[in-house]
Amino acid sequence: MSEILSKEEKDKIFEEEFLPQMDHLFNFAYHLTYNEEDANDLVQETFLKAYRFIKSYDTGTNAKAWLFKILKNGFINDYRKKSKQPTRIDFEDLVETPDSDESPSSGTGGVDLRQEIFDGIIGDEVTDAINTLPVDFRLVILLCDVQGFSYEEISKIIDIPIGTVRSRLHRARNIMKEKLKEYAKSMGYKAKSNTDG
Amino acid sequence: MDEANKNMDCSGHDCSDVMEKILMYIDGELPEGSSEKDLLHELERCSHCLEQYNIEHAFKEFLVSKVEHKKADPSLIAKIKEEIARMQV
Numbered sequence: 001m002s003e004i005l006s007k008e009e010k011d012k013i014f015e016e017e018f019l020p021q022m023d024h025l026f027n028f029a030y031h032l033t034y035n036e037e038d039a040n041d042l043v044q045e046t047f048l049k050a051y052r053f054i055k056s057y058d059t060g061t062n063a064k065a066w067l068f069k070i071l072k073n074g075f076i077n078d079y080r081k082k083s084k085q086p087t088r089i090d091f092e093d094l095v096e097t098p099d100s101d102e103s104p105s106s107g108t109g110g111v112d113l114r115q116e117i118f119d120g121i122i123g124d125e126v127t128d129a130i131n132t133l134p135v136d137f138r139l140v141i142l143l144c145d146v147q148g149f150s151y152e153e154i155s156k157i158i159d160i161p162i163g164t165v166r167s168r169l170h171r172a173r174n175i176m177k178e179k180l181k182e183y184a185k186s187m188g189y190k191a192k193s194n195t196d197g
Numbered sequence: 198m199d200e201a202n203k204n205m206d207c208s209g210h211d212c213s214d215v216m217e218k219i220l221m222y223i224d225g226e227l228p229e230g231s232s233e234k235d236l237l238h239e240l241e242r243c244s245h246c247l248e249q250y251n252i253e254h255a256f257k258e259f260l261v262s263k264v265e266h267k268k269a270d271p272s273l274i275a276k277i278k279e280e281i282a283r284m285q286v
Contacts, residue, residue, distance in 0.1 A: 007285065014281075019274065026269035040273055047277045051284065123265040130264070144224060145260050151226050170220055177256060 010054050017063040018050055024064060024147060025071055031142050032075050034131045042078070046071040065149065069157045072139065079135060121180055129179045137172035144169055215239050215246045223250075223257050 005013075025046060029039035049070050050057070057066055130138055143154045144165075155162045218236045221227040227236065240247045 022274060023266075023268045026273070027265075027267045030267040031264075036267075039267075040270070043269060043273060044277055044280065048280055048284070051281050121263065123263050126260065126263045127265045141260075145257060146264050151224065166217070166220065169224070173253075173256060173260075176260070 005055055010051065013054060013057070013059055014047075014051055017057075017059070018047065018067060021064050021067050025067055028068060028142055028147060029071060029075070031127065031130055031146065032135075032138065034127075042071060042074055045074050049074070062153070064147075065153045065157055068143070068147070068149075072157055076135070121184055125180070125183055129176055129183065132179060133172060133175060137168055137175060140165060140168045141172045141176065145173075210239055210243065210246075212243075212246060215243070216249060219246070219250045219253055223253050 022043070026039055026043050029042040029046075030036060033039050033042060046067060050067055057063070130141060133141065139158055140154060143149045143157060144151075149157065151162045151165045154165045158165070160168075215236065218227060218232065218239075222233065222236055227233050240250055
């Protein structure tokens with residue numbers, strides 16, 4: 001870690017390592033805020049913080065994960081202020097899922113999943129479903145399934161143990177399946193019976 | 198595959214343990230080598246576990262393919278650079 005960086009060094013890191021992550025960060029911000037304007041503000045705030053604290057970043061290491069952590073922290077801080085909750089947000093206990101324990105090994109939550117049900121669902125609906133997830137679950141789904149981070153990277157970005165990453169992912173996916181199944185049913189897609197093909 | 202040798206009710210192995218490995222495998226987190234081999238062996242033996250794998254795999258593929266991929270407006274980069282230039286004054 002450099003103690004002092006010249007302006008040229010900072011600008012080089014910023015151009016070569018940070019700016020290429022712009023679209024990934026915007027996509028993440030958009031799915032967190034569900035609002036393009038808020039996403040723009042969040043991304044801007046993230047890059048400004050990143051530049052301000054650039055000496056904390058180890059050049060050539062995982063810029064994407066570092067930036068995502070800054071963005072996540074910015075989002076959570078804003079979220080806390082808006083929801084006026086002074087403590088860490090953890091909706092896990094409030095969410096009714098088919099399996100309420102932390103074990104990842106709780107099956108598909110009893111959802112009778114058929115690929116045909118989901119064929120008619122479009123991207124907007126998936127985005128909607130992600131947006132209805134509690135924050136803790138939204139974060140892991142976005143980081144793993146949308147951004148492709150490893151469990152270890154997610155663990156560092158969110159500051160939770162790897163085991164908790166796994167169990168939250170499992171529960172988040174079960175919730176998503178249930179939400180999308182309900183949506184598909186409400187739009188009139190019929191689940192094929194078990195006897196079909 | 199020999200249907201007669203397939204387990205339908207996961208007797209003989211811990212289904213919850215297999216489920217955990219299925220999720221790790223789908224996320225690319227299961228170490229290659231014996232863990233992966235053991236899992237594939239379990240899936241061959243147990244049709245219930247194989248169905249769970251197919252469901253989870255299909256859902257992840259669905260999610261990855263369907264989720265919107267929003268891109269930042271190019272003007273955002275210009276705005277950020279402008280702000281940084283202001284920081285340095």
